[in-house]
Amino acid sequence: MDPIDRQIVALLVEDARRSYGDIGRRVALSAPSVKRRVDRLRTGGAIEGFTAVLDHDALGAGTEALVELFFAPGTLLDEVTARLEEHPEVVEAWSVTGDADAIARVRVGDARDLERLIMELQRDGSVVRTRSQIVLSRLVARGRG
């Protein structure tokens, strides 16, 4: 992981479909050499993959919310993770310090779906309370930097 690797990563975050030749020109390396580095970064796990960034508003999709989760005493993180992964509406989730035990970023059709999702999450008793903040607008959105 040298400065050139970092440059390559930054260029791919900016545009994942950039060609190796284009990257090579910017970092003064040949295309095969760039490919070797990218392959290494992928197998090494630094780059997990490449994805399309969607505009959910333009896609006619719905509502996003950040849901704080409060666990029952003695709840295992793995249980909650498994439960969250059952629901495709959960885009991302983190275990956090502070008031709540975890925060889930969810994408649902509308407020009714959110309500239903929250009920579902609480169903088996590992999540005993939630507190939701519905996203009104996205202020900042960067690659995944």
Place this chain on the structure above:
Amino acid sequence: MDPIDRQIVALLVEDARRSYGDIGRRVALSAPSVKRRVDRLRTGGAIEGFTAVLDHDALGAGTEALVELFFAPGTLLDEVTARLEEHPEVVEAWSVTGDADAIARVRVGDARDLERLIMELQRDGSVVRTRSQIVLSRLVARGRG
């Protein structure tokens, strides 16, 4: 935006570097036809772009946190957005309902950087209070759904 477009979008979310030919084989379309659709999805705004998904732990990077922001009365959203965009540590931010006015997802080297960032954000008075929750671990992470 027909079912084939949705399939194409899903395939690109899964792997943004897939070739048009590969996509075409999966949706029973020729490569040029797939390219036309992807071009249309991009100019139409449904697909904002393509990015690399990084593993920040593997990259030896630091701490992630969710910072709730409380604005001074009369603060404009655009002001705060501009302020947030000045700081590359802010990966994402949303204006939300509920207790806080906005939530920023930030990535910093360590807790000291977080402290410094928060001081910076509060400096001009539009953000009067913050409440941070440091991410202990990522529970769920899907493409960008």
Place this chain on the structure above:
DNA sequence: GGTGAAATCGTCGCCAA
């Protein structure tokens, strides 16, 4: 890390349904 070569891919104009 570079070079060269072969296979594949991106991209365009043109034509058919």
Place this chain on the structure above:
DNA sequence: TTGGCGACGATTTCACC
């Protein structure tokens, strides 16, 4: 309009230096 075909230059991806 939307999709397929053909063609050409660019790109990917090797083996080898």
